[in-house]
Amino acid sequence: QLQLQESGPGLVKPSETLSLTCTVSGGSISNSSFYWGWIRQPPGKGLEWIGNIYFVGNTEYNPSLRGRVTISVDTSKNHFSLKLDSVTATDTAIYFCAREYGATDFWGQGILVTVSS
Amino acid sequence: DIVMTQSPDSLAVSLGERATIKCKSSQSVLFRSNNKNYLAWYQQKSGQPPKLLIYWASIRESGVPDRFTGSGSGADFTLTISSLQAEDVAFYYCQQYYSTPFTFGQGTKLEIK
Numbered sequence: 001q002l003q004l005q006e007s008g009p010g011l012v013k014p015s016e017t018l019s020l021t022c023t024v025s026g027g028s029i030s031n032s033s034f035y036w037g038w039i040r041q042p043p044g045k046g047l048e049w050i051g052n053i054y055f056v057g058n059t060e061y062n063p064s065l066r067g068r069v070t071i072s073v074d075t076s077k078n079h080f081s082l083k084l085d086s087v088t089a090t091d092t093a094i095y096f097c098a099r100e101y102g103a104t105d106f107w108g109q110g111i112l113v114t115v116s117s
Numbered sequence: 118d119i120v121m122t123q124s125p126d127s128l129a130v131s132l133g134e135r136a137t138i139k140c141k142s143s144q145s146v147l148f149r150s151n152n153k154n155y156l157a158w159y160q161q162k163s164g165q166p167p168k169l170l171i172y173w174a175s176i177r178e179s180g181v182p183d184r185f186t187g188s189g190s191g192a193d194f195t196l197t198i199s200s201l202q203a204e205d206v207a208f209y210y211c212q213q214y215y216s217t218p219f220t221f222g223q224g225t226k227l228e229i230k
Contacts, residue, residue, distance in 0.1 A: 047167065047210055102157075
């Protein structure tokens, strides 16, 4: 069964870079049928799509993040990563990694990242 | 960006009764060349990630009970729960994956009356 697991710091200081990794198990990130995405959810609020990546490195990002986001993939480690620069308190959220097959059919459990000094 | 608007924001339904949630997109999410609506529904219970219920607007994901039904086309969609069970208490979100950035509705909170 496919599993996705987010990892990274749970606390990031304002103006610094948020860095998260999603490790995929039970399936290959190089499967050409799927994209791999990041979605976030501020506490008590709705879902925001951040962006996605294809195994060869093609990316799509949400313009609302104003060029602060980078998603990368490492097929040798079967994981993909998120970097969000210049964070502020409004970036505090649960960050989910997920598999996209059109719709998003598998999700990680999510990791809470708090932006605070 | 395609804006997704759900109604109502919250809903209280008696056990065994029908629950209906609407989702409207600011533009059509029907791709004419394959006649597919790029619309999904998710259920999110407290402290859990969202779970895919419906994709292509009306196809039930494997393992989803048949009391969940998705319908609609173009820009107007509906999620219907035919006979509400206690375990259906959750937030429900629609999402378009027709064009990036993929966007979600604001969510509908479903409770037991």
